[in-house]
Amino acid sequence: MLDDRKQRILRAIVDDYISTAEPIGSRTIAKKYSLGISPATIRNEMADLETLGYIKHLHTSSGRIPSSKGYRFYVDDLLTLEQMSENEISLINDWYATKVQSVEEIFRETSRILSQLTKNISLVLAPQLTQTTFQYLHFSPLNNHQVIAIIMTDAGFINNKIIDIPQGLSLSDFEYIAKIFNHYLKGRHLCDINMNTFRKLCGETVNSTVFNSIINIIEEALAQDKKERLYFGGARQLMEQPEFHNLDKVKKILSMLEEEQLLCDILQPHRDKNVAVTIGQENKYNDIKDCSIISATYHFDGKPVATLAILGPTRMDYGKVISLLKFMNNNLANIFHKFHL
Amino acid sequence: MLDDRKQRILRAIVDDYISTAEPIGSRTIAKKYSLGISPATIRNEMADLETLGYIKHLHTSSGRIPSSKGYRFYVDDLLTLEQMSENEISLINDWYATKVQSVEEIFRETSRILSQLTKNISLVLAPQLTQTTFQYLHFSPLNNHQVIAIIMTDAGFINNKIIDIPQGLSLSDFEYIAKIFNHYLKGRHLCDINMNTFRKLCGETVNSTVFNSIINIIEEALAQDKKERLYFGGARQLMEQPEFHNLDKVKKILSMLEEEQLLCDILQPHRDKNVAVTIGQENKYNDIKDCSIISATYHFDGKPVATLAILGPTRMDYGKVISLLKFMNNNLANIFHKFHL
DNA sequence: GTTAGCACTCACCGCTATAGAGTGCTAACA
DNA sequence: TGTTAGCACTCTATAGCGGTGAGTGCTAAC
Numbered sequence: 001m002l003d004d005r006k007q008r009i010l011r012a013i014v015d016d017y018i019s020t021a022e023p024i025g026s027r028t029i030a031k032k033y034s035l036g037i038s039p040a041t042i043r044n045e046m047a048d049l050e051t052l053g054y055i056k057h058l059h060t061s062s063g064r065i066p067s068s069k070g071y072r073f074y075v076d077d078l079l080t081l082e083q084m085s086e087n088e089i090s091l092i093n094d095w096y097a098t099k100v101q102s103v104e105e106i107f108r109e110t111s112r113i114l115s116q117l118t119k120n121i122s123l124v125l126a127p128q129l130t131q132t133t134f135q136y137l138h139f140s141p142l143n144n145h146q147v148i149a150i151i152m153t154d155a156g157f158i159n160n161k162i163i164d165i166p167q168g169l170s171l172s173d174f175e176y177i178a179k180i181f182n183h184y185l186k187g188r189h190l191c192d193i194n195m196n197t198f199r200k201l202c203g204e205t206v207n208s209t210v211f212n213s214i215i216n217i218i219e220e221a222l223a224q225d226k227k228e229r230l231y232f233g234g235a236r237q238l239m240e241q242p243e244f245h246n247l248d249k250v251k252k253i254l255s256m257l258e259e260e261q262l263l264c265d266i267l268q269p270h271r272d273k274n275v276a277v278t279i280g281q282e283n284k285y286n287d288i289k290d291c292s293i294i295s296a297t298y299h300f301d302g303k304p305v306a307t308l309a310i311l312g313p314t315r316m317d318y319g320k321v322i323s324l325l326k327f328m329n330n331n332l333a334n335i336f337h338k339f340h341l
Numbered sequence: 342m343l344d345d346r347k348q349r350i351l352r353a354i355v356d357d358y359i360s361t362a363e364p365i366g367s368r369t370i371a372k373k374y375s376l377g378i379s380p381a382t383i384r385n386e387m388a389d390l391e392t393l394g395y396i397k398h399l400h401t402s403s404g405r406i407p408s409s410k411g412y413r414f415y416v417d418d419l420l421t422l423e424q425m426s427e428n429e430i431s432l433i434n435d436w437y438a439t440k441v442q443s444v445e446e447i448f449r450e451t452s453r454i455l456s457q458l459t460k461n462i463s464l465v466l467a468p469q470l471t472q473t474t475f476q477y478l479h480f481s482p483l484n485n486h487q488v489i490a491i492i493m494t495d496a497g498f499i500n501n502k503i504i505d506i507p508q509g510l511s512l513s514d515f516e517y518i519a520k521i522f523n524h525y526l527k528g529r530h531l532c533d534i535n536m537n538t539f540r541k542l543c544g545e546t547v548n549s550t551v552f553n554s555i556i557n558i559i560e561e562a563l564a565q566d567k568k569e570r571l572y573f574g575g576a577r578q579l580m581e582q583p584e585f586h587n588l589d590k591v592k593k594i595l596s597m598l599e600e601e602q603l604l605c606d607i608l609q610p611h612r613d614k615n616v617a618v619t620i621g622q623e624n625k626y627n628d629i630k631d632c633s634i635i636s637a638t639y640h641f642d643g644k645p646v647a648t649l650a651i652l653g654p655t656r657m658d659y660g661k662v663i664s665l666l667k668f669m670n671n672n673l674a675n676i677f678h679k680f681h682l
Numbered sequence: 683g684t685t686a687g688c689a690c691t692c693a694c695c696g697c698t699a700t701a702g703a704g705t706g707c708t709a710a711c712a
Numbered sequence: 713t714g715t716t717a718g719c720a721c722t723c724t725a726t727a728g729c730g731g732t733g734a735g736t737g738c739t740a741a742c
Contacts, residue, residue: 160499236595254577
């Protein structure tokens, strides 16, 4: 464990590096932070901190920067969270009020706000379709050979899928099935919707050929929707960060953002916890070993529902990001709490 | 008008610059393109072409690059469009087949394909909500104080809006209105839906207080949806282009992409024409005076419906982009033709 | 244990020299 | 008269070379 003076020096180094993005030397620490000790003493302590792995050198004569271990200690033991200011809170609420008209927009706007306020990449992972519960189904004719299936789930998510009408079936067959769905299946998990539950719930009273075809179609459509819904943003903001004044890094991150599945995988281990912080080298994926990810997950009924996350350089303002994520998470919880009533 | 030899030299310069992104000199032209004349002659011709404004110098001792006027001549008089290869066509059709399940996804996927194949920014402008015609309305309860309005329009677009239930109204009031809507308003332009048309169509048989409130709510919701739907992509691909190996330029473009309204304005003059090409300096907006925009607009019933566009450096492969856009536009037309039957 | 002093390291900046690509001009040639 | 070879000239890009300054580690004195 670090003694008090080492902790204060480490905090100064991390704080300074987070705000300036420049390696810091002993003289500067002594001048800027009134620790009551001389540069030489700080130098000795810094040498110790380096041996212990909390800070590192870029080259012999450069100042020190925190290592992943240093940030980890900072986050776990040195960080004191600030409250969000009234100002920021009302700004955020205004944004939601003016821009949001549907559930999808809640998520989109949440992502926008997060990247806007943190200057980092924001990720918002909404529940997989099959993890939500069924509310309402409607088939609307599109033309002679296709209908659109509109499915609404518990939290107000609307899905629509174009479906080819198979030979021998008519729109009225679809309408009939929709009635049965709406009557028997409300409140059931979409992943449970298959022939078996169906038969159990409505017995054998239904015309089973028509039935089979349509259920199959629906099962198939749902199966294709395995991927989670991911909203993200902030590529432009990220470019403001000095560590991304480098085209290759920006390219790497942009490429990563296009691989939704990869992002979902990266966020997956974060979904159980309430607030999770993964710092630099702790990341599993090589491309983001100089980045940190902070996330907050909104749970309902003990299950993770939506995950908000920030992805940015290890040198991010952990205090600010964590309190913002906590706030936004609660905010989302409030919004969704209404829906689950 | 340029004589034949000047045209051949100009074509060589443009072709070469498009493929290499490097200024080209007389010696290189003589070596690479068998024009049967010596570098010195080419030099003389190039001096003429420069005086005429078709090509320019970056500095005294650099090779020549085409000017906007040069590109314009190239596009209007020198360009021969290639056919898309069978290979590309089947690739594109596969992409559509595997990824598209709803109308929104048609547009999203179109944008993805365009940027993927051209390595430039793609823009897809779908019709404004109020320009489409009404097909179907449904109110679905979300919780005790809110309903979700689901509106489907002619081309299979599904919109949903969260609506607060006003004091004194119940879900059944909404359901009642939905019935009337579905009965009387099918096929009407959404911008025509207001109290007046309503009264005209269904007379005074309806309870007018309930009525007024709900129509107002719907009018309001529609009014907020003035913006066109814009799908875009390709920021990552654009970074592959040598002219965007420059952070400031990338930032400028990314910022522009976040201003949807600006993009819509930029595309607006393109919407009347079938295929439109705007080259470099011809652009109205300063930030893209070193870019070109090529667009194709799909018309139905004489009106522009969807516009596909490519935004990239003036040094873009005009031949390839134009034929791709034409192909994609026809493809979209095929898809939508089905819906408008 | 703390601090002042000092030699040492290394990125960064500005300067100069050099190479190379390309031009414009002139004079010779068909 | 149009075409070409030759040559001096221009300008960029690159490499090399001190000088500067921030920062370190070590030593010796307090």
